[in-house]
Ligand code: B12
């Protein structure tokens with residue numbers, strides 16, 4: 001049994017030349033699991049070279065909603081050139097789509113690769129042959145990459161799969177997290193789940209060895225954790241594992257960064273400060289705090305009640321002054337029904353203040369109420385908007401958190417204007433790393449669509 005696994009070209013990449021080069025850790029994890037199960041995998045990254053499909057089975061990774069239209073086009077191209085194939089789609093956004101929605105978007109010969117039972121059935125293997133992602137080493141998949149590709153990936157920041165899942169349940173978030181079904185009210189509790197630590201360590205040691213063979217002297221890792229300090233006991237073990245790899249490679253540098261809630265950071269500082277201290281020693285130097293708006297009312301409205309003004313300010317201060325790390329302000333704001341001019345202005349002012357006071361780095365994003373997998377996607381109040389997206393899949397791009405508010409995502413004109421105003425102001429703050437993009441909406445003329453696509457070229461998010 002053979003399958004081609006494809007990392008699609010970034011949706012803002014230029015038509016020609018290399019696209020957005022970034023080690024595709026999600027797809028490599030899926031590859032390693034399939035290789036372990038005895039499937040012959042050929043790996044492709046359309047950001048590096050044009051796609052050449054040679055199997056009857058083709059699997060794609062979708063990193064988020066903006067990739068839905070890209071994968072639809074890619075499938076059509078493959079079908080036109082090579083005839084019918086069996087397609088698998090994976091990546092977390094796929095789990096947010098119902099079977100009906102998946103069929104409408106991608107057709108009936110496309111299956112949900114995130115579901116192990118479906119994956120096993122399609123690939124004709126025993127589901128037991130699929131080892132859990134937490135127990136999967138990525139080395140078999142890394143070994144399938146050419147040295148040229150590996151060199152490109154290791155020369156840039158890339159994601160290290162350390163843990164998955166978050167105990168919180170913010171409304172706008174589509175990650176693997178605690179979840180309350182808006183239709184049935186049923187709550188699915190999620191806890192952060194770590195990968196087997198010896199496997200992480202062996203994978204990291206392998207990557208360091210590879211990097212050294214290319215003459216590189218450092219790796220820049222973006223931890224996959226959604227909230228780095230959520231499980232301090234495991235974090236401490238991870239920090240020791242990284243330090244051991246560093247000890248074995250004395251002249252080699254490992255830098256790490258990751259995302260966190262201010263709540264978990266402050267709890268870890270209180271209950272297990274060594275987890276932060278040892279992580280810093282291991283090379284962790286930047287933490288992106290999910291501030292995501294400002295004021296108690298806004299956080300309550302988007303179910304991010306674990307934030308408070310005091311906790312945010314203390315975590316940002318402490319990050320810089322007590323631990324010598326750079327705080328990043330991950331500001332998903334412009335919440336369509338929760339924000340007001342006052343709260344938007346306050347979010348802007350506080351970000352400005354912490355840049356000056358603590359050298360914080362602003363990372364503004366625009367909240368989107370409905371994204372496959374978040375609470376709003378299945379809520380009846382957004383069913384018309386969801387239907388519009390299913391009819392005009394190109395508009396899934398407008399759900400990109402770096403896309404300006406549009407009439408589709410922010411129907412209230414006044415909030416749309418204000419959210420746009422403050423998002424753009426945030427993007428002008430010193431040190432800002434967000435390159436905003438223009439949204440593709442269902443009603444654009446061909447001329448407008450061309451202009452938007454041109455504007456968005458190479459404006460990648462980090
Ligand atoms: C690294 C990372 C990035 C990197 C790039 C990663 C890359 N090229 O691989 C960068 C920084 C570029 C990035 C960008 C974005 N990201 Co990002 N990213 C991550 C991060 C931190 C880690 C990904 C990872 O390594 N996961 C580990 C692997 C093991 O897990 P996995 O993704 O769940 O994949 C499993 C399954 O889905 C399945 N699978 C995956 N693909 C396939 C394919 C096949 C064929 C099969 C069978 C199975 C399969 O197998 C895997 C193993 O079980 C995650 C957070 C997280 N914890 O996952 C966010 C995350 C995936 N990103 C997310 C988003 C939204 C984005 C953006 C769209 C943000 C935005 N601007 O709106 C952008 C992309 C914008 C654009 N226009 O392209 C969301 C996705 C939510 C969702 N459900 O849609 C996440 C979960 C973050 C979050 N807190 O919400 N991201």
Ligand code: SF4
Pocket residue numbers: 166167168169170173174175177178226227261290
């Ligand atoms: S936004 Fe952050 S804290 Fe909230 S559920 Fe998502 S990952 Fe967890």
